[in-house]
Structures are given as structure tokens and as C-alpha cells.
Amino acid sequence: MNHHHxxxxxxxxxxxxxxxxxxxxxVTFEVQEAAADAPYKAVARVGHGCDGQATREIRIRIPxxxxxxxxxxxxxxxxxxxxxxxxxxxxxxxxxxxxxxxxVVWTGGxxxxxxxxxFVFRSRISGELAGQTIYFPVLQECTxxxxxxxxxxxxGQDADRLTFPAASLRVGATSVTGSTTVSRSKxxxxxxxxxxxxxxxxxxxxxxxxxxxxxxxxxxxxxxIGGSADFAGRVEVHxxxxxxxxxxxxxxxxGLVIAPGQTVELRPGGLHxxxxxxxxxxKEGETAKGVLVFEKAGPIELEFxxxxxxxxxxxxxxxxHKH
Numbered sequence: 045m046n047h048h049h050x051x052x053x054x055x056x057x058x059x060x061x062x063x064x065x066x067x068x069x070x071v072t073f074e075v076q077e078a079a080a081d082a083p084y085k086a087v088a089r090v091g092h093g094c095d096g097q098a099t100r101e102i103r104i105r106i107p108x109x110x111x112x113x114x115x116x117x118x119x120x121x122x123x124x125x126x127x128x129x130x131x132x133x134x135x136x137x138x139x140x141x142x143x144x145x146x147x148v149v150w151t152g153g154x155x156x157x158x159x160x161x162x163f164v165f166r167s168r169i170s171g172e173l174a175g176q177t178i179y180f181p182v183l184q185e186c187t188x189x190x191x192x193x194x195x196x197x198x199x200g201q202d203a204d205r206l207t208f209p210a211a212s213l214r215v216g217a218t219s220v221t222g223s224t225t226v227s228r229s230k231x232x233x234x235x236x237x238x239x240x241x242x243x244x245x246x247x248x249x250x251x252x253x254x255x256x257x258x259x260x261x262x263x264x265x266x267x268x269i270g271g272s273a274d275f276a277g278r279v280e281v282h283x284x285x286x287x288x289x290x291x292x293x294x295x296x297x298x299g300l301v302i303a304p305g306q307t308v309e310l311r312p313g314g315l316h317x318x319x320x321x322x323x324x325x326x327k328e329g330e331t332a333k334g335v336l337v338f339e340k341a342g343p344i345e346l347e348f349x350x351x352x353x354x355x356x357x358x359x360x361x362x363x364x365h366k367h
Contacts, residue, residue, distance in 0.1 A: 070193050070209055071102070071182040074162070077214045081171035081238065084110075086180075087164050088211060093157030094186035101151040101185035102163050104211075106144075107178045109170035111136045113145035116164040121153035133261065134170050135236045138307035140261045151185075169215055171238070179210040232344045234262025235302070237336070242319070242348045244328040252276070252326055254317030254334065254348055255310050260302040266340045269299040273334035277321030284314055299339065326350045 074087035093099050106113055108131050117123045128146040135141075148165055155161050181194040195206040203209055230237045240256040260266060271279035281296045300315065302308050310316045317336070326332055331347045338344065 070191075071184065071211050073180075073211055073213060076212060077216060078169050079216050080169055080174035082169060083166060084169050084213075085164065085166050086213075087162050088180075088182065089160070089162055090155060090184065091160045093155065094184065094189035094191055096157050097186040097188045098157055099155040099161075099184055099186050100153065101149065101183070103147060103149045103151075103183040103185070104163070104165070105181040105183075106146050106148065106167070107180060108132075109134060109173045109178065110167050111141065111144055111170055112166075112168045113148065114166045115145075115148045115150075116166075118150055118153065118161075118163065121150045124149050124151075134172070135238070135259055135261070136168065138238065138257050138259050138309075140259070140305075154187075173215045175215065177212055177214050179212050181210045230344065230346060232338075232341045234260055234264075235266060235338065235341045235344070236261060237344065237346065240334075240346045240348045242326055242332060242350050244350050244353045245322065245326045246353070247325050249325060250320070250322050252319040252322060253312065254279075254319060255312060256317075256346070256348075257307060257309050258302050259307040260304055263304050264340070265301055265303050266338050267299040267301050269337055269339050271317065271334060271336040273319055273332065275323050275326065275332055276319035276334075277323065278319075279334065279336075280318045280320065282316055282318045284316070328352050 071088055071090055074089055075085070078084040088102065088104060090099060090102060111134055113125070115123055115125060125145045126147040126149065127143060129143050130141070133140045133142045148163075150163055179196045181192070181196075184191040184193065191208065193208050194210055195208045196210055197203040197206060203212065236259040238257040238259070240254065242252050242254050245252050258268070268281055270281070273279055281300050282293050283296055284293045295318070300308065308315065317334075319334075328350055330350050332350055333345065333347055335343050335345050
């Protein structure tokens with residue numbers, strides 16, 4: 045089947061190719077809420093054919109900001125993806141990407157009208173979509189007839205009043221890793237900062253660590269030169285190294301350079317932010333505000349999500365170094 049154009053004219057024409065009663069069986073996601081800057085497994089539910097006819101093809105359009113799409117094959121169906129350019133560059137695993145999967149198509153199978161089935165793909169939701177509702181137009185082709193689930197509500201319009209609604213997904217303002225909330229990405233000029241976090245501290249502790257990921261999407265280097273926090277007297281950039289099997293820590297007096305196109309990980313056991321002279325303990329589950337200062341990008345306000353004392357780094361390994 046030829047590639048379908050997702051124009052308004054095609055969507056309007058499709059509305060007349062399917063009985064209005066079909067709206068009761070529009071394609072929806074099993075889980076209709078997702079976290080920003082986190083993986084999302086989409087399970088598209090198809091519970092009805094086209095006026096009694098069997099479904100022969102499901103085509104899902106991927107909206108801007110849904111990245112790293114990996115569909116699941118289905119026995120008896122042919123699976124293909126259609127790639128295209130994004131409207132703008134996005135950050136995926138710390139690196140800028142400008143192209144990816146824009147449509148997923150399952151075809152050649154047969155889902156009889158009385159039966160139900162699911163079409164699955166995994167993806168990652170960009171942090172830029174936090175707080176939004178996004179829509180996935182779905183084209184359902186049957187033995188005879190078709191249904192284009194492509195209608196997107198206008199601002200203030202009740203989506204339940206649409207006849208052929210696109211599948212919708214609400215994106216939360218934060219993502220979740222285990223039971224711990226992780227703040228979303230923040231952009232300042234060419235710099236993108238992902239998932240700043242810290243660990244809870246015991247009473248009386250005077251230091252805490254700060255961890256995050258910095259990506260420079262520009263053409264010039266920048267330098268992290270310091271920072272401040274309302275809960276600490278001083279903020280410094282530190283580096284840990286293993287010398288003769290002894291972990292040593294030192295402050296980077298000249299700051300930390302982030303080269304063009306580079307992603308720098310600040311994590312337990314390596315480069316990290318040091319919050320010194322703590323004014324209060326950090327408690328698990330809270331959000332601690334801080335500011336990082338860059339030579340060119342200037343000050344960037346961040347919210348460090350406080351995880352448990354034994355929280356792990358992004359690599360999944362526990363780190364228990366002491367300061």
C-alpha cells in the first residue's frame with residue numbers, strides 16, 4: 045500500500061468511509077499518561093473493525109518529541125517503519141537527534157471484526173513535552189472500508205465530542221525512576237541539562253553531591269565555573285579519581301569544559317557538584333533549588349531531586365564514596 049498523506053483532506057474523506065457508530069471503538073492507548081524525559085511503552089488497542097469488516101492494516105503517526113521508537117513485531121503481520129526529519133533537534137540519551145521514526149505500520153494480517161488485539165511500540169518522551177497532551181493519528185484499513193482516527197481537539201474543545209479522535213497521551217511534568225521523581229531537561233542556549241539529582245543526607249552532614257548530565261549542542265565550548273544553592277554555603281565542581289587504589293577528590297579550580305557536541309556526565313564516583321557547608325539536611329523526595337554558573341551561558345536555575353541515601357547512578361551501580 046502506498047504511503048498515506050496525513051492531510052486534513054484525507055482525514056475528512058475518511059470520515060465518510062466509516063459509519064459514525066465506529067467512534068465508539070476508536071483506537072486508544074492502554075496507558076494514556078506518560079512521564080516526560082522517560083521511556084514509554086505504547087499499547088494501541090484495536091477492538092473493532094470497519095462496519096463489520098476485518099482490520100488489515102494499522103498505521104500510527106508519531107508526533108514530534110516522541111523519540112527512539114521501536115515497534116514490536118506481530119506474528120502474521122508485516123512490520124515497517126517510516127523515518128523522517130524532526131521539526132527541530134531533540135536530545136536523546138544526551139545527544140542531539142534530528143531524524144527518527146515518524147510512522148509505524150503493521151500490514152498484511154487479519155483481525156476479524158469481533159476480535160480484539162494490541163499493537164505495541166516502545167519510545168522515549170522528550171522532556172520538552174512535559175505538561176502537554178500529544179496526539180497520535182491512527183489509520184485503520186479494513187477488508188472493505190477504512191477509519192482515519194485523526195481528529196485533534198481545538199483549544200478548549202471537548203475531545204469526547206470528536207467523531208474520529210486521534211489516540212491521545214498526557215505527558216506529566218516529571219519522570220519517574222523507580223519510586224523517585226526525576227526533574228526534566230532544561231535548556232539554556234546551546235546547553236541542555238538533564239536530570240539533576242542529589243542524595244538525602246543524615247542529620248549533621250556538612251556536604252552533599254549533585255549529579256546531572258550536560259550536553260553542548262552548539263559550536264563553541266563552554267565552561268561550568270561554579271554555582272550557588274539556598275541550602276549550602278558553597279558550591280564547587282569536583283573530580284574523583286582512583287590513585288593507587290585510593291579514591292581521591294579535588295576541586296576543579298579552572299572549572300569544567302563542555303566541548304561542542306560533547307555530553308558530560310556528573311555522577312557518583314566521578315565528576316560531580318559538591319554542596320559544601322550544608323545549612324540543613326536534604327530529605328528524600330524533596331526538590332532542592334540551586335544555580336549552576338557557566339562562562340558563556342551564564343547562571344542556570346535547577347531543581348535537584350533528592351533521592352534516597354543509597355540511590356544509584358544512571359549506570360545502575362551503587363556508589364558509596366565518602367567525602
